[in-house]
Every structure is written in structure tokens, then in C-alpha cells.
Amino acid sequence: MTTLDRPLRVIQWTTGNIGKRSLHAIIGRDDMELVGVYAHGADKVGTDAAELAGWPEPTGVTATNDIDALIALRPDACCYNPLWPSIDELVRLLEAGVNVCSSAAWITGGKQTPEDQERIRKACEKGNSTIFGNGAHPGMTNMVGMVLSGSCERVDEIRITESVDCSTYESAGTQTAMGFSQDPDTPGLAESVRRESEVFAESAAMMADAIGAKLDKLTFDVTFTPATGDSDLGFMQIPEGTVGGVMGYHRGWVGEKNVVSVGFNWIMGRHVTPPKPLEHGHVVQVFGLPNMRTVLHCLPPKDWTEPGFMGLGMIYTAMPVTNAVPAVVAAEPGIVTLKDLPPITGRYAG
Ligand SMILES: NC(=O)c1ccc[n+]([C@@H]2O[C@H](COP(=O)([O-])OP(=O)(O)OC[C@H]3O[C@@H](n4cnc5c(N)ncnc54)[C@H](OP(=O)(O)O)[C@@H]3O)[C@@H](O)[C@H]2O)c1
Numbered sequence: 062m063t064t065l066d067r068p069l070r071v072i073q074w075t076t077g078n079i080g081k082r083s084l085h086a087i088i089g090r091d092d093m094e095l096v097g098v099y100a101h102g103a104d105k106v107g108t109d110a111a112e113l114a115g116w117p118e119p120t121g122v123t124a125t126n127d128i129d130a131l132i133a134l135r136p137d138a139c140c141y142n143p144l145w146p147s148i149d150e151l152v153r154l155l156e157a158g159v160n161v162c163s164s165a166a167w168i169t170g171g172k173q174t175p176e177d178q179e180r181i182r183k184a185c186e187k188g189n190s191t192i193f194g195n196g197a198h199p200g201m202t203n204m205v206g207m208v209l210s211g212s213c214e215r216v217d218e219i220r221i222t223e224s225v226d227c228s229t230y231e232s233a234g235t236q237t238a239m240g241f242s243q244d245p246d247t248p249g250l251a252e253s254v255r256r257e258s259e260v261f262a263e264s265a266a267m268m269a270d271a272i273g274a275k276l277d278k279l280t281f282d283v284t285f286t287p288a289t290g291d292s293d294l295g296f297m298q299i300p301e302g303t304v305g306g307v308m309g310y311h312r313g314w315v316g317e318k319n320v321v322s323v324g325f326n327w328i329m330g331r332h333v334t335p336p337k338p339l340e341h342g343h344v345v346q347v348f349g350l351p352n353m354r355t356v357l358h359c360l361p362p363k364d365w366t367e368p369g370f371m372g373l374g375m376i377y378t379a380m381p382v383t384n385a386v387p388a389v390v391a392a393e394p395g396i397v398t399l400k401d402l403p404p405i406t407g408r409y410a411g
Pocket of ligand 1: 075080099102164234378
């Protein structure tokens with residue numbers, strides 16, 4: 062473990078829903094120095110980070126799509142929040158010695174092909190760098206589950222359920238990939254949702270590892286509920302009869318025992334009744350001796366001024382990644398997970 066006595070040089074990779082919250086936090090921290098911003102969209106190239114993050118004064122750092130130029134800045138870390146992650150990009154960053162903290166479909170890397178996992182491991186070795194994935198769910202929810210299991214003499218199952226109306230999460234790409242607005246009878250839809258949500262299986266495997274359960278298999282089950290009317294969400298439509306509710310779990314098994322489950326009970330729009338009532342939060346259950354249960358709610362503080370609450374969920378997703386930067390920079394090279402790092406905390410506002 063190494064600790065640096067200067068602000069960490071950080072680059073922000075994309076500034077979408079989550080990335081712009083991460084960028085805002087980086088600009089505001091005195092233990093981090095924003096040195097670069099990567100933009101996927103050509104329209105953002107050349108724009109000051111302050112404008113992209115909604116920060117009041119210019120930073121003098123402008124977005125670029127030139128990866129070599131970003132690497133030449135010799136950043137300590139990259140907060141990596143693209144819509145779709147790229148192994149090629151990750152390898153370039155890691156082998157150049159840039160530690161990566163990702164919200165983009167990465168917890169253990171277990172869903173990647175063995176070849177891609179090997180590429181990542183080799184890149185970390187070459188660059189003496191570390192990759193870490195986190196977020197709200199997966200991420201914080203799994204951490205809370207693992208911590209709660211510490212109250213039990215015996216753990217039978219850790220089960221995490223995101224039980225929310227996700228209409229306010231305005232990422233049409235992500236939502237369509239999860240089945241919403243599609244014909245529920247689309248051949249292969251369940252398999253496509255399994256693949257798209259496979260990072261939850263990675264987080265289930267991480268929790269199993271944490272409690273010392275050696276998994277024999279991972280499975281996925283899902284129920285699609287059709288909408289009973291049309292919903293116009295602005296950023297996408299959920300027409301009547303198309304998928305308006307998706308409930309599913311990635312489950313890890315030891316023999317016939319389901320020991321870890323990570324899933325979702327999601328609806329979008331007004332016209333759907335989910336198989337189980339929504340709890341408007343992350344339901345974390347540990348079954349064992351004793352049973353433990355909590356629901357995480359992400360709520361507005363008194364000084365919240367944005368219209369709507371989507372931004373809160375985005376901050377909740379971004380911060381477990383951004384706040385991990387110091388611990389990830391200090392970690393051993395390679396793939397690390399929440400199970401390996403010291404607790405990741407937020408920063409006192411001062
Ligand atoms: N663990 C969790 O709790 C959790 C929760 C929600 C989301 N996530 C993940 O976090 C990541 C970011 O989510 P988001 O809601 O911020 O996504 P988003 O706003 O829809 O997209 C993020 C950025 O990705 C870039 N982008 C757009 N099209 C792309 C493409 N075809 N290939 C690569 N990049 C593209 C754009 O960058 P520019 O802005 O630079 O043009 C965009 O702003 C996703 O991978 C998502 O699955 C994790």
C-alpha cells in the first residue's frame with residue numbers, strides 16, 4: 062500500500078448521468094486534482110469540465126477524445142463511467158499505470174471472457190495498476206449485505222433486491238437493454254437481460270467469496286410484466302403490452318442451496334403492477350442466525366434544488382466509485398473488489 066502526499070491526479074471518463082456527478086465531486090475535492098476529461102460525444106470535445114459538471118467557475122480543463130493525450134497527463138486514476146465499457150480502453154489505461162475506478166459493468170470482471178480477463182490482469186501487471194468496480198447496485202448494496210452478515214453466527218443467504226420505479230433513470234440505452242418497452246414474448250429476451258445484467262452475478266460471486274461459500278453454479282430467472290397502458294417518459298415510451306416491469310435474480314448456489322441472490326423488481330411508467338410490491342429502495346436481507354434486513358433509501362437533503370430526484374440516484378451511484386479513488390490508488394495492483402478494500406467513506410463537507 063502506498064499513500065501519496067499530494068492531490069491525486071484524476072481523469073473523468075465521460076460525463077453522462079453518472080460521470081457528470083463524479084466530475085462535480087472531483088472538482089470539489091482538495092485531495093484530488095482534475096487533470097483531464099474524456100468525451101465520447103464529439104459535441105463535448107473542447108468544453109470546459111465546469112460546464113459539463115455544472116460547476117460555477119471554469120476549471121481550464123477541457124474534454125478531449127484523445128486517449129494518448131489523457132495518458133500523457135500521467136493521471137493516478139480514472140473514474141470510468143461510459144455507457145458501454147471497452148476492454149481495449151481499460152487495457153490502454155491500466156497498462157499506462159492509470160488505476161481505474163469503474164461504474165460500468167465491472168465488479169470482479171467474472172463476466173468477461175477468460176482471454177479478456179487475462180488481458181486486464183496483464184495490463185495491471187505491466188502498469189502496476191489496479192481496477193475496481195462499484196456503484197449503488199451493484200456496489201453499495203452488496204457492501205451493506207456483506208457488512209450485515211457480520212451480525213450472524215450462521216449465514217444461509219444474502220439477498221439484495223433493487224425495488225424501484227426506474228422511470229426517472231433517463232438512460233434509454235440501459236433501460237431498453239434490460240427489456241423495457243420490448244415485446245415480452247421477444248425470443249431470447251430473458252437471455253439478453255441476463256447478459257446485460259450479468260454484473261449482478263459478479264456481485265453475487267463477490268458476496269459468496271466474502272462469506273466463504275464456494276459456488277457450484279450461477280443461475281438467472283426473470284419475470285416480465287406487460288404494461289396495461291401507454292406511458293410517455295419523455296426520454297422513452299412504454300407502450301401498452303410491452304415490458305413495463307422486470308423482476309429477476311442472479312443466484313449463486315452451493316449444491317441445492319441458494320446462498321447469494323442479487324436482483325431487481327423494477328417498473329417503468331404508471332401502468333404496471335409488479336409481482337411484488339415496490340419498496341422504493343434497496344432491500345438488503347441476510348437470512349441466517351439471526352435474520353437481518355434493511356432498506357436503503359436515497360433521499361433529498363433540505364438544500365436539494367434540482368427539479369426531480371434523478372440526480373440523487375446518480376450521485377448515489379457515482380460516489381461509491383469516486384470516493385474509492387484514494388483506496389484504489391493505494392491498493393495492490395490487479396483486480397480488487399469491495400471485499401478487499403478498507404471501508405470507502407464520503408468526505409466531511411468542511
Ligand atoms: N452499479 C450501479 O449502481 C450502476 C447504476 C447505473 C448505471 N451504472 C453503469 O454506469 C455507466 C454509466 O451510466 P450512465 O447512466 O451515466 O450512462 P449514460 O448517461 O447513458 O452514458 C454515459 C456516457 O457514455 C458515453 N456514451 C454514449 N454512447 C456510448 C457508446 N455507444 N459507447 C461508449 N460510451 C458511450 C457518453 O459519453 P459523453 O458524455 O462523453 O458523450 C455518455 O454520456 C453504465 O455502464 C451503467 O450501466 C451502474
